[in-house]
Amino acid sequence: MRLSPTSSLSALAAALALSACATAGPPGTPPAPAVAPGQENRYSATPGPVAGAVSAEELVSRVDIPFEKFVLPNGLTTIVHTDRKAPIVAVTLYYKVGSKNEPRGHTGFAHLYEHLFFGGSANVPSFDIPLEGAGSTPTNGSTWYDRTNYVETVPTGALDLALFMESDRMGALLPAVSQDKLDKQRGVVQNEKRQGDNQPYGLAEYAVADGLFPVGHPYRHSTIGSMADLDAATLTDVRKWFTEHYGPNNVVLVLSGDIDAATAKPKVEKWFGQIPKGPDVAPVQAGPVTLPAPISRDMTDQVPVLRLTRQWSGPGLNDGDAPALRVGMHILGGLASSQLDNALVRGSQQAVSVSASAQVYQQVSVLEASMDVKPGVERAAAEAALDKVITDFVARGPSEDEVRRAVVSTLSAEIGGLEQVGGFSGKGATLAEGQVYSGDPAKYKADLQAIAALTPQNVHEALRKWLSRPVYKLAIVPGARTENGNVMGGWGDEKETAAPPADAKTKTAKLAPAPKRTSPPVAPVGELAFPAIERTTLSNGIPVVLARRTAVPKLVVSIDFDAGFAADALDTPGTQGLMLDMLEEGTKTRNATQIAEEQERLGASIGTTASLDTSSVMLSALSANLAPSLALTADLLLHPAFAQADFDRTRGQAQAQLSQAESTPSALAARTLSSELYGSHPYAQPGDGLGTRISLAALTPSALRAAHAKWLRPDLARITVVGDVTMAELKPLLEKALGGWKAPAAAKPVKVLDAQTPAPASRIVLIDRPNSPQSVIYAGRVLPLTGRTPGEEPLMLANDVVGNGFLSRLNADIREDKGWSYGVRTGVTQSIGPRALQIMAPVQADRTGDSISAIIKDMTAFPAKQPVSAEEYQRVTEGAIRALPTQFETNSAVLSAIVKNDRLGRPEDYYVRLAATYRAIDARRIGAAAGQYLQPADLTWVIVGDRKIVEPQLKGLSLPVEVREAPTAIGDEGEQQ
Template sequence: MRILPLTSATALAAALLLSALPTASTAAAAPPAQTQSAQVAPAASDTGTATPQELVAKVDIPFDKFVLANGLTTIVHTDRKAPIVSVTLYYKVGSKNEPRGHTGFAHLYEHLFFGGSANVPDFDVPLEAAGSTPTNGSTWYDRTNYVETVPTGALDLALFMESDRMGWLLPAVTQDKLDKQRGVVQNEKRQGDNQPYGLFDYAQADGLLPIGHPYRHATIGSMADLDAATLTDVRKWFTEHYGPNNVVLVLSGDIDAATARPKVEKWFGQIPRGPEIEPVKAGPVTLPAPLTRDITDQVPVLRLTRNWTAPGINDPDTPALKVGLHILGGLASSRLDNELVRGKQLAVAVTAFDQVFEQLSFLQMTMDVKPGVDRAVAEAAFDKVLADYLRDGPTEDEVRRAVVSTVSGEIGGLERVGGFYGKGATLAEGQVYSDDPAKYKRDLAAMAALTPAQVKAALNKWMSRPVYALNVVPGPRTESGDTMGGWGDEADQAAPPADPHAEAPALAPAPKREFPPVQPVGELAFPAIEHATLSNGIPVALARRTAVPKLVLSMDFDAGYAADALDTPGTQGMMLEMLDQGTDRLDATAIAEAQERLGAQIQIDGSLDTSTVTLSALSDNLAPSLDLMADLVLHPAFKPADVARVKAQAEAELAQKLSSPNAMALRALGSTLFGQHPYAQPTDGLGNAASLSALTPAALRAAHDKWLRPDLARITVVGDITMDRLKPMLEQAFGAWKAPKSAAPVKPLGAAVPAAQGRIVLIDRPNSPQSVIMAGRVLPITGRKADTEALGLANDVLGGGFLSRLNKDLREEKGWSYGVYSSVTQPTGPRTFVVSAPVQADRTGDAIKAIIADVGAFPGQKPITQEELQRVTEGTIRALPNQFETNAAVQAAIRKNERLGRPEDYYVKLAAKFRGIGARAIEASANEFLRPGGMTYVVVGDRKIVEPQLEGLGLPIDVQQAPQAASDDQSVE
């Protein structure tokens, strides 16, 4: 898969420690009830909520289908809510089609597909200039897919480009492009391997499947096979697998079949049919006997897992297995959670799921053992949960809750016409895997009709077989991902040598094809915003959208992790975590169960600036969902036993963060840049081990009363509800809540920050195949009412997207990284310029040199080009209608406008503002703010490899040891 951010606002969404928007952390939701861990499930008619069958009836994606003479199957779905069309292509070739010695080829080809074709020099440039977002691709065992969502006026352009690389890619695949993309893919592999538990997937496949099984080798492939790939190999691979008869094309959005068919005929009709692909024989495998394997890794927590293979997507047992595993470890009220986390408190995290592919699936249950718990005790309890579950089966209420929560998620997915998980992908996968675009309807109907007996029977059939117990044990990493991911017999049998006399298949002459013009793009239609005020003064904003029968409602408090500057580090995060762990009337299990019955989800989390409780609910179930939300916000119990349990989980989560190179770099950069400023608080909300240990129920209750108060709150709602219906429900839930007489606290965001200082902080993390570079500098700009659009566009040129200068240099040209990006953060206080660059370890010093050179050259030595100017201005304007397809996206925009003091029509007027910003304004902003001087570079990597590379950079180096997880009687910062 490629990393492809959309704008500077999302360029480092996962990496920016100073982002001011809250991130979602799933919590549970439930209606008021007596405090209890298990309840008798009321009938749907008694609660006023929809039945699973009624919810399934709401999930519908109408479509038309036609097939061209060359075999290309096209599916069209019409959705006129926005002037955009999603283009989704599924090539029925994945890693399971790869022969021995050629692992990783399907994924390597996905990367080559973006390098241009006979008539398209660069695939990304024209699409981004036309306003496409997202433009991406991914590969897995069964398929390779490509997605882009374009303005309606750019549909011909997208079809032209997709057809050109389908029919005439090879003339553009040169040795130079192969070598560069090989390097990118190998760095993608290193990036995954470098994470805690990063070698697990390799070991899982090795133990479950025999050598030669099509699902055994990793999609990313082996380093040896990637190194051995020749231009002849990749040409042959393309000609054998990428014909139109092996492709499903889905057009969804502002399009209909009558319009689509002539366009598809025009652009794809002349591509010749390809060879028929021999079906791959694969399926689940039963082990001859139970198998156990331990692998050691640089992780703080013992992870126990139990694994089996099971049937694929079209097997009648699959719906029951998905629901059964969801009950076991997917629901917030799962069997594993209830027994091992909230019950015996032997685990800090548990999961169970059925990862379904076309011809088999992987069943997995996982337990992260609480530090200090004896392994034998943990394993016995872990296995007992499964044994009891297989013996007794699920209850009717569990099955109903699992189905309702699943279907509610499917309804939410109907908002998106495209992308990896929207309606286009849903229709394509049904056609590719089941020859039925409406397969999703059959699956949901089968789930809704399940009985506990059917679920029990499927679970026993597949999970009573011999188990593969694969466990990750804390300790030095003794294995290398470089040697993993291939066929599996390389140690005993050398890969087949490349034939030096083999000739690449002859290339058919490519026709000369001209780029079609982009037609006028419709203006952004941002929904109208209605306002109201509750009787206690809480302001309410509503944007009504009726595309799906759901809504998203957030209550934001002016608090956030920066509030910990007035308390103890970690206080705000721990207090928020406690909100769904018990109220005066409900315990955590009852909260989770009720949430699942309602098809609702409450997310409780924070950012530096804001503490947020967000409710995603079915419109029909809003009243009881709001009752639950109010109970969590107003009446948290903070019981000592619950606090102790959640504190142990937070301490384990902190230990996990301190084992992650990305998290280490983020935490170190924030504290280094901000010193004693409130923004020095870690943005994961976890504080440090000493501060977490010191938190008490009384301190958390005091923080709740101090910061969660109506005069610091505001409510934003987007979805299928009117203000006439909404306001009385909000009054019922929150209207009686009164602010305390004490003055509201004020965070000291105007505090001084340390002077900028150019330096390198090297954090030694041995055995790291990659180094994570995180660089930053605090800017003399604060967030509220700042006019920084020119600065945002300057960052887009430098590092804000796939086509930015930093990414094109270090990834596309040099092949040292899987993705390098920069961002200007947008909190309410001081903003920060941040660069994120995971790079191969032996290029760490060279990468920092390149970053300094690229940042320093803009704009003096390398002014903005006309192509860059058009892309970041007009291309961004054309992409605006794509940005607000979902209720959550609209809501985030409304909340961001309020937080930054911007007018409500900010996004409507943004196009005109961008058109008024010329090259000189962008360059002036870059010259003032995006400079390499004074940048602090945090590097997390293997000191013995990295430190010699840094000594010639002319920057002082501060070497630190990687923070270690605290033991039972130790604390770490």
Template structure:
């Protein structure tokens, strides 16, 4: 669990979409793509996954791994501490994660860990805790590496003088709200039930990382100090530095900052392993969910076990591939389910093996379960085919290659090396694992599946109904009812604190200017513009075909049309079924997906450069020749209705889809922001309606192509011309969305949507700004919003999360559509503080800037910090593609990001405050609150805003 998540997205993407080609296209049938082996084999791809490194160990035991990657002037700083929730004693569940939060609260020489690094251009600092480890990450400009190492070493060696009872109490509140936020989601209590069912009381992997509320309440300052001294010594840490750095440069820096920290005690190895149940176990739960969810669960071996690669591939074939056994049999075949998955969640000493099915509404549960169990039983008996194994292997290795784009972060190259060292004693363990996966045979997979999945199963099923279990009491040791957890000793003394030496922070060296890749432009013979940014760091590319449509197009059709039409694109063409399309992608190591937003509908291809030609052929077939078969439409329509029901059961998603319809009214942006439409309109959609929408919106004169990755224009253009060049626009005029239509006058009020038994409320406040995305010179507003609410260090988050402890994270955002922009604040808060939280949000907004002007520190953070952080924004091909596409949509020049430093430096305090006064005061705000009415409504009545009770759509 990370300290600060990506908060609730207000404008949700169009649910997995797909689109259909113009009916008048008369192209020759596209041949089925050649087998992947014709271009590149999985075995050959394993050699492409290479992260060279050097390793050294200090006298105090700190292990450092250095990987050099000069593609950008940034360094990923990744620390893995060998301690996680499995090390927690009875009565202290959730403590490793609570401590992770405290680790960001400052140290002896660093009053605030986030401010200096973000001002230096770092990515947001973050951390996460799981069963086996706690990790901390940031990716910094090369010139800020010295500062980052100073700060990491100060909290490793000298944290405790800065840890106070006040900080403990506040972070305890934050973590408890993180737990409530997870519990509040549909199926949010299932994890507790699975862990409880798989492992006996006292097993280190039984209790969840988040723990129980009671144990979190019991944590004391003495516990904090003991946890630090017992677990946070340098000999229990792996430090990975990856990016614009080498070992010769890194070693003296690491010695300088970490060398004097004394060695700590070794963390004792926890004895834990998989557990075989004595007999099958079944547990049923009722919850406020729209669909019955059926699961089958086993514990399995840890990540170093010889069977683990086979189990990972075997479960991927069962329920991970787009063409999985469960998908083909239960979703596309018998149509008993709307969603299925299977996976192996692997940890150091055990794994969670599972298969899951969401039963289709109207289907008898017993019938669906019987079919579900039969697919699993047949698969265990027969095993996978050679083709299934190869497709799964190709997909897995292609994904690993994609991971090479990032040097830092939770899943970048630094994390890969650190995990190999921590879990396997070998930073290059990933190579051993990939080689094992590439060499797998169907018989090896079948044998491993039979060994582990033929044991007694734990069935945990969640049925629609009233929530009867209390998540606050779940997640702990498990025997609290009969053996209360030990209480803290009020007379115990905290360990004595050694005085911390004074250590001044080093300066930040000059940061290199952003080197945004050059953009080449061309045009197909039918007029489709093409933009290419060549990047050769990994042998992959991302290609996006954008159409001027988006869910705003539903204003001219029916709500939900664009989403369902796009979803249908890879559900069958005139020559292939959905399964055949999925299998073709898997053989190529490619992925064709669809999506978009308010203005744009998109079809996206990611593929290996060696397989670009056959991947483009497949993409063209999907875009230009979808079949819209009646039975496929009926099936996918039911899936969209199920998605809609799930969204309406999720408090955050429900609030997000509701606010735009309230703010924009009949404007095209007044569609539900997830693009799913409403149940009545979706049920009425027919194959003919979807075909008409496809022909209306997916046409070459509404299209643009953006490509980023390892190819050249000379290689790319002929392939694009062959795939899309003969596509001619219809004679009908292009459709025009009324983006310039008026929006309703502001009507400030609170709309309460009742969700009984919710431990949290989700508050979303919004208003439409008198701005459009095409208006120039709005950078001052963006910076003002960063001060107010956009980011961890924003005023709203620091107030409601860090100071008051009422929320796991608060954020404000400003949309960037072509038409009128929307300002919104998103705040999940504990139910009993809903009214107080709204008061605090209003007070913070009113104070900015009149009573609380921009400080010098805030101004430096949002200007110089953004400038120094520019190289961090464009590390992956997808990052660059997103920037090119956004520039094109908003009419910005190709060199926009190269010129942004001068723009930011020209924005002083006065301009920033003027933007805040003009756009960010709370006048005109409409609040949507999703929470328990009986708890929340009394709190809202005294806020001075009209309160109306909204209705959740059926």
């Protein structure tokens, strides 16, 4: 697929994502003791509802996506939802074919065909060029077990263009699918597989499917398939696959946004009505599998810590137990106050992170719990502790309070997901999946009502039924990788020898030409209507910005401080990140468990984040619960405890995260590049904020208290709010929560962002990571610009041409033409101080040197040998202008834009004026910016890959090469048994 072979099953499942976060409890909090069935929460009696908080039933009543549906004579089902908040329409198509439909020897076909779908049809040489030129964002697709989908959100005036193009590839694709296109997309897909396999724990997905399902089960082989089957795919195979599965009667089309059924129906009939019906697709027979006995498997891999997992297959999404299992697994390891967190992270401290989830598909689900074991903890003790938590939970079930918190937090997340009309998780996808999987576009509503009605008994019965069966245990053990992803992911009974590759000389029958059709014009697009901005100041001087939006009854708040990871240049590397993490680990009146539980009852989410320049405390809240949500946020911000026990636990988690980053090729490359580019400048701090092993070990609670007092102070703060609240309502609540906060007497700290950076120099740093099927290439150079240098727009447009986006020159060359990578991109950092050009390219290992040569050649040619073309100029200017209305659908997107404008000193109407700014920039100015800033001379290159494969390829580049060893993983140091 264009994004990842592991995109989520459904929009609703995305909103119900059951991922755990490891947080710490109060000093001396004991592990949760076992209690008899029927007893209450381990920490306290079941609390009553928070004052003023909305009920689960009320939340469900606020989730509504009205629609109309019609079916064409050829079987195409169309669903229309009207949402006039912006002049945009989301076009969402779901083909009822996924990897579960693939027979033996053809694994990966659905996904491979999804890639081919973007390669042009009989009347459309490229889908991306006209759609992006018309302002579509996103233009993408994905494949999973049960379906293949395609999404684009376009200006209303480009709807006919989008429908024309989708209908042409549905009805006239095959004549345009050539052997050359098949070979190129085969290469792209195989590099997508290599990219996933190259990650720590990247082979675990294959092992889980192998363990849970027998050979031939439709959900056993991976969506991306096996290398052997991809190699063996022929043009005849591909044509047959399309003919059998891609007829209009196997498709659901959803139009959502600035459209109504009366307008939509004649358009759909015009563009799709003449496509003949395809053959009926036989239903796939699949279901959960009960193992005859428990199974255990160890997999040794280049991972930072031992990961223990427990899996069961479960029922599909239409089963009555599905809602209870989602919530039950959320309570086990998804809530911040989950059973696994309380017992293993905060309690016994045997884990650095835990999780549990129900990954629900149409016909089966995978129920999983996992534990990343703290270094130094004996494996046998960790195994016993994990199994005990699960066994005890299944035996006694959840409390009423746990169910209520899980339900409210789940429903709050669903409301937030409905801000978008399209994309992979918006209203269009929600309606489409209801129709595809359940025959009912409103299935989401029934699911939410079922979740809201859950009782502890419902959840307990489902858990006992499904988790009492034999378990599959997978352990990923630190060490040298011993298994090969190239021979994994297939049907399961193949020999470990590659199938013969497809014969490019094989003759295929010529197809009759498709009827000629003409692309419709795009109607003019109106100017961007950015939300009105209101400003005020609290009594203690903190500036407040509000953009009111009422599409959903939620809001987002960002409290930003002039600090960021660059502040660590005045402290110790890793200080800012660890100090921010500690804000949720306990205050003077609440422990971490109480903090997590209170957020869950409120349907709120409080978190911290940072960039090089800014440290932030973020709040997402239901409008009805804003007052208590702000009060809780203020307590975390103003009164952190920094208790020793919490510090020890949180630092251990940060050390594990650092080891994970050092084990992940892209993260290691990014960390290395920043230090190489910036030297002793504050921006040399790792962009992940984790510091170094030495610096983390040196930190203390007193150092974090000092950093908190030094940097999180009202005279360095700014508050931005976007969502369903008025200024008259907001300001008194902010005054009550934060107005009494006074700045300390000490002078404000100052980061020296005008410090010198090292002179750019062309060189290569090769970090040896054996057994890597891909090399991750990062390159960069500090530019003679700062984030507040005016007139950046020509450079941004030049970057769009060369490397930012699917249609950029580098991606078109190295991914689409050569098939050496899943994606190449460039970017220019948006920091306040000195900015940098960055290039990121994961490529197949045997093409590392060739890829660097291609990057240098492509960048050198722009603009000297290959100036901006008319097509490129239209796409990056007028296409970007038309796309502006789709970029600010969500409260979070608006908030990010406002914060960025304020940080970089831009006028608040920057985005409103951006269309006129772009139209005033001609192709010559774009080329001049490329010539001045985007040339490959003096780039520092960092490569993380297998030295024995990569180093010989670098000899022809005439660049000095320094070879380094990759950091040793904690598990390789003998600290973990």
